[in-house]
Every structure is written in structure tokens, then in C-alpha cells.
Amino acid sequence: MGKGLTKRSEDYSKWYNELVVKADLAENSAVRGCMVIKPYGYAIWEKMQAELDRMFKETGHQNAYFPLFVPKSLFEAEEKNAEGFAKECAVVTHYRLKNDPEKEGKLIVDPEAKLEEELVVRPTSEAIIWNTYKTWIQSYRDLPILINQWANVVRWEMRTRLFLRTAEFLWQEGHTAHATKAEAIQEAQQMQEVYAQFAQEFMAMPVIKGVKTEHERFAGADDTYTIEALMQDGKALQAGTSHFLGQNFAKAFDVKFASKEGKLEHVWATSWGVTTRLIGALIMTHSDDLGLVLPPKLAPIQVAIVPIYRGEDQLEEISKVANQLAVDLKKEGISVKYDDRDTHKPGWKFAQYELQGVPVRIAIGPKDLEKGTVELARRDTLTKEFVPKNEVVEKVKQLMVEIQDNIYQKALDFRENHITAVDDFEAFKEVLNTKGGFVSAHWDGTKETEQKIKDLTKATIRCIPLDTKEEAGSCVLTAKPSSQRVLFAKAY
Amino acid sequence: MGKGLTKRSEDYSKWYNELVVKADLAENSAVRGCMVIKPYGYAIWEKMQAELDRMFKETGHQNAYFPLFVPKSLFEAEEKNAEGFAKECAVVTHYRLKNDPEKEGKLIVDPEAKLEEELVVRPTSEAIIWNTYKTWIQSYRDLPILINQWANVVRWEMRTRLFLRTAEFLWQEGHTAHATKAEAIQEAQQMQEVYAQFAQEFMAMPVIKGVKTEHERFAGADDTYTIEALMQDGKALQAGTSHFLGQNFAKAFDVKFASKEGKLEHVWATSWGVTTRLIGALIMTHSDDLGLVLPPKLAPIQVAIVPIYRGEDQLEEISKVANQLAVDLKKEGISVKYDDRDTHKPGWKFAQYELQGVPVRIAIGPKDLEKGTVELARRDTLTKEFVPKNEVVEKVKQLMVEIQDNIYQKALDFRENHITAVDDFEAFKEVLNTKGGFVSAHWDGTKETEQKIKDLTKATIRCIPLDTKEEAGSCVLTAKPSSQRVLFAKAY
Numbered sequence: 001m002g003k004g005l006t007k008r009s010e011d012y013s014k015w016y017n018e019l020v021v022k023a024d025l026a027e028n029s030a031v032r033g034c035m036v037i038k039p040y041g042y043a044i045w046e047k048m049q050a051e052l053d054r055m056f057k058e059t060g061h062q063n064a065y066f067p068l069f070v071p072k073s074l075f076e077a078e079e080k081n082a083e084g085f086a087k088e089c090a091v092v093t094h095y096r097l098k099n100d101p102e103k104e105g106k107l108i109v110d111p112e113a114k115l116e117e118e119l120v121v122r123p124t125s126e127a128i129i130w131n132t133y134k135t136w137i138q139s140y141r142d143l144p145i146l147i148n149q150w151a152n153v154v155r156w157e158m159r160t161r162l163f164l165r166t167a168e169f170l171w172q173e174g175h176t177a178h179a180t181k182a183e184a185i186q187e188a189q190q191m192q193e194v195y196a197q198f199a200q201e202f203m204a205m206p207v208i209k210g211v212k213t214e215h216e217r218f219a220g221a222d223d224t225y226t227i228e229a230l231m232q233d234g235k236a237l238q239a240g241t242s243h244f245l246g247q248n249f250a251k252a253f254d255v256k257f258a259s260k261e262g263k264l265e266h267v268w269a270t271s272w273g274v275t276t277r278l279i280g281a282l283i284m285t286h287s288d289d290l291g292l293v294l295p296p297k298l299a300p301i302q303v304a305i306v307p308i309y310r311g312e313d314q315l316e317e318i319s320k321v322a323n324q325l326a327v328d329l330k331k332e333g334i335s336v337k338y339d340d341r342d343t344h345k346p347g348w349k350f351a352q353y354e355l356q357g358v359p360v361r362i363a364i365g366p367k368d369l370e371k372g373t374v375e376l377a378r379r380d381t382l383t384k385e386f387v388p389k390n391e392v393v394e395k396v397k398q399l400m401v402e403i404q405d406n407i408y409q410k411a412l413d414f415r416e417n418h419i420t421a422v423d424d425f426e427a428f429k430e431v432l433n434t435k436g437g438f439v440s441a442h443w444d445g446t447k448e449t450e451q452k453i454k455d456l457t458k459a460t461i462r463c464i465p466l467d468t469k470e471e472a473g474s475c476v477l478t479a480k481p482s483s484q485r486v487l488f489a490k491a492y
Numbered sequence: 493m494g495k496g497l498t499k500r501s502e503d504y505s506k507w508y509n510e511l512v513v514k515a516d517l518a519e520n521s522a523v524r525g526c527m528v529i530k531p532y533g534y535a536i537w538e539k540m541q542a543e544l545d546r547m548f549k550e551t552g553h554q555n556a557y558f559p560l561f562v563p564k565s566l567f568e569a570e571e572k573n574a575e576g577f578a579k580e581c582a583v584v585t586h587y588r589l590k591n592d593p594e595k596e597g598k599l600i601v602d603p604e605a606k607l608e609e610e611l612v613v614r615p616t617s618e619a620i621i622w623n624t625y626k627t628w629i630q631s632y633r634d635l636p637i638l639i640n641q642w643a644n645v646v647r648w649e650m651r652t653r654l655f656l657r658t659a660e661f662l663w664q665e666g667h668t669a670h671a672t673k674a675e676a677i678q679e680a681q682q683m684q685e686v687y688a689q690f691a692q693e694f695m696a697m698p699v700i701k702g703v704k705t706e707h708e709r710f711a712g713a714d715d716t717y718t719i720e721a722l723m724q725d726g727k728a729l730q731a732g733t734s735h736f737l738g739q740n741f742a743k744a745f746d747v748k749f750a751s752k753e754g755k756l757e758h759v760w761a762t763s764w765g766v767t768t769r770l771i772g773a774l775i776m777t778h779s780d781d782l783g784l785v786l787p788p789k790l791a792p793i794q795v796a797i798v799p800i801y802r803g804e805d806q807l808e809e810i811s812k813v814a815n816q817l818a819v820d821l822k823k824e825g826i827s828v829k830y831d832d833r834d835t836h837k838p839g840w841k842f843a844q845y846e847l848q849g850v851p852v853r854i855a856i857g858p859k860d861l862e863k864g865t866v867e868l869a870r871r872d873t874l875t876k877e878f879v880p881k882n883e884v885v886e887k888v889k890q891l892m893v894e895i896q897d898n899i900y901q902k903a904l905d906f907r908e909n910h911i912t913a914v915d916d917f918e919a920f921k922e923v924l925n926t927k928g929g930f931v932s933a934h935w936d937g938t939k940e941t942e943q944k945i946k947d948l949t950k951a952t953i954r955c956i957p958l959d960t961k962e963e964a965g966s967c968v969l970t971a972k973p974s975s976q977r978v979l980f981a982k983a984y
């Protein structure tokens with residue numbers, strides 16, 4: 001069963017790669033590090049986009065679109081940001097191909113079409129956007145600017161994995177401009193909260209809200225707010241970040257506004273983003289050895305109906321019931337697929353919908369017709385029950401809520417069981433190497449210690465949790481005094 | 493008034509450029525030929541996307557996403573397609589920047605990070621997609637594949653204009669694979685019909701459905717179906733194309749399927765797309781010397797409400813009425829903006845909403861409060877009337893339909909008056925140079941004549957209309973025999 005999926009306990013990473021491909025979510029392309037997002041995977045992204053876009057608009061943001069390319073001179077303007085991304089930039093140097101004089105039918109780059117200034121394919125858009133905002137902002141009346149963009153970005157990665165780390169990925173990037181520091185910080189925190197809500201309510205994925213250390217911050221930010229999730233293999237995954245950019249970009253691009261008092265001041269900024277990486281997080285939060293487990297709120301197909309029949313006559317009788325049921329479910333806003341293909345057996349279809357994580361599968365056979373029932377199977381618990389036909393719609397509606405809650409609770413229990421407070425370095429290493437998950441430990445606050453721990457254990461500080469409590473202690477590595485615990489983990 | 497917009501009669505092209513910028517739709521960016529689509533312009537695109545996406549899904553298509561980059565060796569596989577786009581390709585040659593050893597804080601392309609094979613930034617995605625389909629298609633059971641992609645593409649243009657011709661633009665591209673020639677042709681024709689419906693029903697823009705001549709065909713297509721619109725200055729605009737690609741890409745990428753009879757055959761293909769250029773078409777179809785005129789079905793704001801008041805007390809009274817009205821309109825699915833900003837005078841706001849093409853503007857002053865009325869102004873006819881408060885919602889609903897119909901009818905009348913049948917070349921030139929519009933003329937069917945007419949008049953054959961009638965005649969240039977008229981025009 002499970003279409004020959006490797007078991008998670010055998011090789012989690014292999015399980016993940018196989019699942020992404022077998023469930024028809026995505027595949028590698030002919031372009032190094034770039035993926036093809038297949039229709040089923042893209043349908044999940046569309047559902048995510050719809051909810052996020054609604055949440056962004058409800059918090060006052062508008063969408064816009066800025067160029068794919070960033071001229072090198074703009075790219076390098078904010079030095080830290082440029083330094084942070086320079087090593088992974090795809091660079092356009094020419095704007096024309098021509099016939100290869102030596103090989104018929106082949107093309108070569110036309111050396112005469114060299115750009116005067118190279119163009120960086122955006123790895124993120126602060127530079128091009130702040131260069132634009134400069135012309136939009138003169139006075140406090142022009143503020144705030146609250147803009148989001150849905151786009152593709154490119155970061156040249158040497159080791160890529162479908163959804164989790166790809167050279168090109170899809171994302172949204174918010175870029176806002178404010179008159180005051182306080183307002184910008186509030187915006188950055190608000191978007192972290194939006195991301196947390198989205199992760200928990202729609203992805204059924206619990207997250208920890210925190211702040212990044214200086215070392216782990218976005219290049220060019222004064223503070224990075226993050227949501228951190230925990231995968232089933234005990235590794236953490238940064239699921240969304242929201243940056244308070246201070247006046248760094250305003251200074252780099254010389255963006256000033258006249259305040260109410262008539263003083264010229266630099267503008268305050270934020271940026272925030274989530275990516276198609278969320279699909280990887282979704283997979284690794286809920287799925288099992290049989291395949292995907294999708295939360296009903298993001299499942300492209302919420303209910304699959306499979307007829308079990310011999311001969312055309314039976315199929316016809318069953319189809320009457322199935323089609324009516326599909327209509328009734330759709331009326332309630334539930335997405336249904338009635339799979340009456342005669343090219344595949346019911347068992348094959350059951351395995352397929354299991355693999356693709358369809359939350360509820362309904363089977364209807366001749367006995368069901370007699371008894372006026374259908375068989376209803378839950379993907380999350382793998383339990384089955386017979387339900388009277390006239391109760392199915394109510395039952396399914398109820399299950400949509402129950403399954404969403406159940407997988408969230410399951411993920412939350414797992415996460416809660418995988419935050420381990422530790423006070424000495426031996427235990428720290430022990431927990432990381434056996435149990436995994438987050439290790440809550442004291443840290444002396446220095447970059448050097450952070451780096452040393454990373455070198456020794458591969459664990460990084462995922463965040464300083466927002467809800468952390470003051471607590472006197474001593475650093476798990478150096479024993480120097482510390483006033484609060486931070487969360488370490490190995491991470492994707 | 494009209495914020496100092498140049499008059500159309502003075503300089504149509506200048507009027508267009510000014511309008512795009514002043515109405516806050518888009519602007520040029522720091523990147524040659526690339527535009528920034530501003531929130532108001534992007535909101536129109538989002539409305540277009542929503543309707544088109546729904547229409548694509550209703551006709552059985554699914555969305556997916558393919559890489560931005562096309563390796564050169566794939567790009568050149570389909571020779572005609574490659575030749576057609578080679579001269580306008582942005583090419584990525586390097587994947588890293590490094591610090592400039594000679595200038596601190598500056599970056600240079602790292603010569604050690606040269607790609608083994610250059611990557612073309614997609615000007616269109618047939619190559620990368622057909623290279624992928626190859627692995628998806630083995631048997632007739634895998635067909636048809638009906639996929640659409642929303643994406644950005646890059647075609648290096650020397651002379652660019654906002655929306656109409658930009659180096660980067662947004663579009664959708666459908667790419668389908670079929671077992672038979674007939675099915676592929678039917679698909680290509682179906683999508684032309686979808687585009688025509690969209691243009692007419694949502695953009696209120698009449699279009700002529702036709703087929704391109706070989707000369708004007710998409711590079712790599714066996715047939716290009718087009719919808720052609722007519723702008724107010726008498727120039728035609730190609731608004732959407734749908735290509736029957738024959739087996740050209742299947743042969744270039746060696747994509748074969750086993751038919752029901754077990755024979756290996758090359759797959760049949762289509763592709764079809766519309767772009768952000770449609771926004772340019774929308775502007776040039778309906779707008780006037782005061783600014784945009786938007787069809788209600790695509791207007792981001794359908795109704796703007798402006799209070800006319802002296803002092804806080806009056807504003808408060810008016811706001812009660814206005815807010816209730818906004819709620820009532822929103823209940824009917826109408827998008828409303830109540831503009832109670834105290835930073836601008838009513839007259840300024842009126843001009844602004846006129847400029848931005850808001851279909852209905854409502855003004856409420858103290859006299860209206862007394863009489864229980866509001867003042868209602870139509871953007872399309874510039875007429876005003878007083879309407880009793882309790883009739884406003886019905887009236888607005890009715891106007892949404894009326895305005896949509898009226899501007900369509902107006903555009904249709906203009907178009908119908910600008911198709912001129914012509915039988916000799918002097919008249920041909922005369923009509924093109926004075927009246928403009930489409931010239932319906934006989935053509936001998938040769939590339940040479942087509943080119944010669946273009947050289948002499950700048951007019952191209954926009955299409956052979958689908959509804960053309962057999963009619964014996966002689967070519968307008970060569971007097972050679974011809975069996976049908978085709979449509980010539982100068983075009984965007």
C-alpha cells in the first residue's frame with residue numbers, strides 16, 4: 001500500500017521527496033534547482049493565497065507589482081542586504097541571442113548585446129521598491145504605504161529540495177513605509193500575528209512566535225519577527241518572517257518625508273513574506289506513511305466519492321445517489337470529486353486519495369443502496385463508519401471541523417512534547433541527537449557562543465519566544481549569566 | 493480640470509501616457525522597459541484575473557507553475573519559436589556577485605560563477621513546458637492535459653509603452669496537449685471564444701475574431717486565432733491570441749503517446765494567452781479627455797461617495813446617511829468608497845474620481861439631507877440627477893448594468909463605423925491616413941504583397957475574420973484574384 005512510499009521511520013527525507021512526487025504536488029525540472037509545481041500542488045498554493053490575500057486586505061494592504069530585475073547599482077545600495085544576497089544572485093548580462101555561425105540551428109549569446117549595467121533577478125524586492133517609494137513619498141500625508149506583491153523570486157541554492165529550498169520560488173512580499181518607528185514595529189508585529197493565525201487556523205500547524213537573534217536576522221533588518229514550526233522528524237522550520245527594517249532602506253535610498261511639524265525625516269520600513277515553502281511545512285506537519293494528510297481548509301478536494309460496482313446497471317444506480325450527494329455537498333461549499341472512472345479499481349482509488357490526503361472518502365456499493373447508507377472514511381484517523389444517506393451532509397460538515405481540529409491538536413501535542421528545557425551542554429546535545437525538537441536553554445547573548453553551538457551541534461537559535469519569561473540562569477555552553485531562555489533546534 | 497490631461501485630439505499618445513500615470517495605474521521603473529503596476533492598476537488586473545481564471549476553470553483547465561528560466565538548449569529546440577524570440581531574450585549567464593576588489597561597497601559579477609549553460613528568462617513557456625510534458629505523457633489515457641499558468645515573462649523591447657509594450661509583463665499562458673488534431677483545433681478555437689466573451693462582457697470592448705496570416709502567426713504555430721479590438725485613435729490592438737501548434741513542439745521535444753490502437757503518435761498542442769496589455773486596451777477603448785472610463789464589471793471602486801459640508805456637525809449628519817448607504821450598496825455586492833478625507837475639497841475629489849473612471853459618484857450635501865435625496869453622477873455620460881435616498885440602491889444596481897451596456901454600445905458603434913470596405917489602393921491609403929480603423933480589402937494571399945502593403949502604409953493584416961464571406965475580387969495592391977476580404981489596420 002501507500003504506493004511503495006518509504007516509511008518515515010526508515011528515512012524521513014526520502015519519504016518526503018517520494019511523497020511530493022507521488023502525490024503529484026511537484027517535481028524537479030530541467031533547470032537546476034527550479035521545480036515544476038503540478039496542478040494538485042498549485043491548487044493548495046491557490047487556497048493558501050486566497051486566505052492570505054484576504055487577511056492582507058483586511059489589514060489594509062493593497063497589491064501591486066514591481067519589476068523582476070534589480071539594476072546592480074540599486075541592488076548594492078543597502079550594503080547589508082546586498083551582502084546577504086550577493087552570493088546567490090542570478091544575473092542577466094545580455095539581452096539577445098543570435099544564430100551560432102558554427103552550428104546551424106543553434107543559438108549563442110550575442111556579445112554585442114551586453115547590458116551596460118547587469119540586472120539581478122530579484123532575490124527579494126526591497127531595493128527596487130524603495131527606489132520607487134522614494135518618488136512616492138514627500139510628506140507625512142503620503143504615509144503609510146501598505147503594499148503587498150505576489151511574485152516569483154530567485155536565490156541560487158546549491159542544495160535544493162522541492163518546496164523547502166528551490167532556486168526559484170513563489171511568495172508574497174509586503175513592503176510598508178511609515179512615519180514613525182512605533183508604527184513600523186507595530187506593522188511588523190501585526191503581520192507576524194497574521195502569519196501565525198494563518199498557520200494555525202488554516203494549515204492546522206502550531207507555531208511559536210518569536211524574535212530572531214542578530215545573527216539569524218534578515219540582511220538589512222533591525223529586527224526579524226518569525227513564526228517557527230516543528231516538523232515530525234524533530235527539525236524546526238521557519239514558516240514566515242516579518243522584518244522591522246528601521247530606516248536602513250530609507251537611508252540607502254534617501255527616502256525622506258516632511259513631518260507634520262515640517263521637519264525632514266527618514267521613513268521607517270517593514271517587509272514580510274511567506275513562500276511556497278509553506279507547502280513543504282504542511283506536508284511534514286501532518287502526513288503519514290500512507291501519504292499526505294491535508295487540513296480540510298486547504299484541501300483542493302475535501303471529499304472523494306468512489307462507486308463500488310459490477311456492471312453498468314449498478315454503476316448507474318450508484319451514480320444517482322453519488323451525484324445527488326455531490327450536489328448537496330457542493331451546496332454547503334464543500335469541494336467534491338465523484339470518481340466514476342472505469343479505468344481504475346476502487347482499491348486503487350482508495351490508495352490514491354489516501355496518498356493525496358483527501359480528508360474524507362465516501363464509498364458507495366450495492367449493499368449501501370439496499371441499506372440506504374454510505375461508507376465514510378476519515379483520512380486523519382483512518383477510521384470508517386457507515387452513515388445513513390440522509391445524514392451524510394451534516395456528518396461531512398461536522399468532519400471538516402473535527403479533522404481540522406484533530407490534526408491541529410495532534411501537531412500541537414507533538415510540538416508541546418518536543419520542547420525540552422535543558423541546563424547543561426551534555427543534555428543539550430543528547431536531546432538534540434535523540435529526541436529532537438526545540439531545546440529551551442539559557443544563552444549568554446553573544447554571537448560567538450551562538451556560532452560555537454551551531455558548529456558543535458548544527459543547532460541554531462530559532463527564536464527568542466515572545467512569551468518567554470525573565471529567568472535568571474547561566475548559558476548552556478559558557479555558563480555566563482543569562483536572563484531568559486531561547487529556543488534552539490536543528491532546522492530546515 | 494482633468495488634472496491638466498492633454499486632449500486626445502491634440503496628441504493621443506501623450507494623452508494615453510499621461511492618463512496612465514495620473515490615474516495612478518502604472519509608471520516606468522528604474523529598469524529599462526519594465527513598469528511598476530501601482531495598486532489601482534493592479535486592482536483592475538486582479539478583477540480581470542478573477543474572471544478569466546473562473547472561465548478557464550469552467551472550461552476544464554487547472555493552474556500550475558513552471559520555471560522562469562529556460563536552458564538555452566531547450567529554448568532552441570523548436571526552431572521557428574526560437575528564431576522568433578531570440579532577438580529579445582534576457583539571458584542569465586552568472587549566478588553570483590562578489591565584492592569589487594577595487595571599490596569598497598560595490599559588487600561585480602563573479603567571473604568564476606559562470607553558468608555552464610546560459611538560461612533564457614522565459615519570453616513564453618512552450619519549450620520548458622513541452623520538455624516537462626514529455627515525461628507526463630505515455631498513453632492516450634494521459635491526454636488531454638489542460639493547464640494554465642499565471643506568470644511574468646520578459647521580451648526585451650527597444651521601444652516600450654506602459655501596459656502596451658513592456659520588457660516584463662504579466663500574463664496567463666495556457667498550454668494543452670491532445671490526442672487528435674481536431675481536438676487541439678477545437679481547444680484553440682474555444683479559448684479564442686473565451687477571450688472574446690471576456691473582452692465583450694467584462695471589458696465592454698467589442699472584438700473581431702479571426703485568424704492570423706502566416707506572416708503574423710505566433711512563431712511555432714500552425715494557426716493563430718486572434719481577437720482584435722479597435723482603439724479610439726483608429727489603430728487596432730491584438731487583445732488575445734490562441735495558437736494551434738500542430739505537432740511542432742511534440743516533434744521538437746519528441747513527445748509521443750500510445751494511441752488506443754497501440755500506435756505511437758506525436759501529441760497535438762495549443763497555447764493561448766492574454767497579458768497586462770489588456771489594461772492598455774481597456775483605457776484606450778473607453779476613456780475621455782477627463783480621464784478613465786471603466787466598465788462597472790472591472791472597476792475597483794464602483795461607487796464613490798463624497799460629502800459636501802461645512803463644519804463637523806454637518807459632516808456627522810451626512811456621514812450617517814453615507815455610511816448607511818455604503819452598507820446597503822455593499823450588501824448588493826457593489827464596491828463603495830466613502831471619501832470623508834478632510835485634506836481635500838469636494839471639487840478635487842470629483843475630478844479625482846472622474847480621472848480614475850469610477851462609474852458612479854454620489855454627492856451628499858446639507859440640502860440633500862433636507863430633501864432626502866442624493867446627487868448621483870454617471871462617469872460615462874457625465875450626467876447628474878437627484879435621486880430619493882430610498883431609491884439609490886436600486887438606481888445604482890440598474891446603473892451598473894446600464895453603464896456597462898452603454899460603453900459597450902458606444903465602442904461597438906465606433907468600431908462598426910470604422911470598418912471600411914475599399915477596392916483600390918488610393919482609397920486604401922486615404923482611409924488609413926484620415927479615418928483610420930479597419931480597412932476591409934481583397935488580398936492576393938502572398939507574403940510579398942502583405943509585406944509591401946506594410947512597407948507602403950504601415951498597415952498589417954490584423955486577421956482574416958471568422959465570419960468573412962466568400963467574395964470574388966481582386967487584390968487591392970496587385971489586382972490578382974482573391975476570394976475573400978481581410979482586415980488591414982495600423983496597430984499597437
Ligand SMILES: [Zn+2]
Pocket residue numbers: 250251253254255266
Ligand atoms: Zn538620507
Ligand SMILES: [Zn+2]
Pocket residue numbers: 742743745746747758
Ligand atoms: Zn519525434
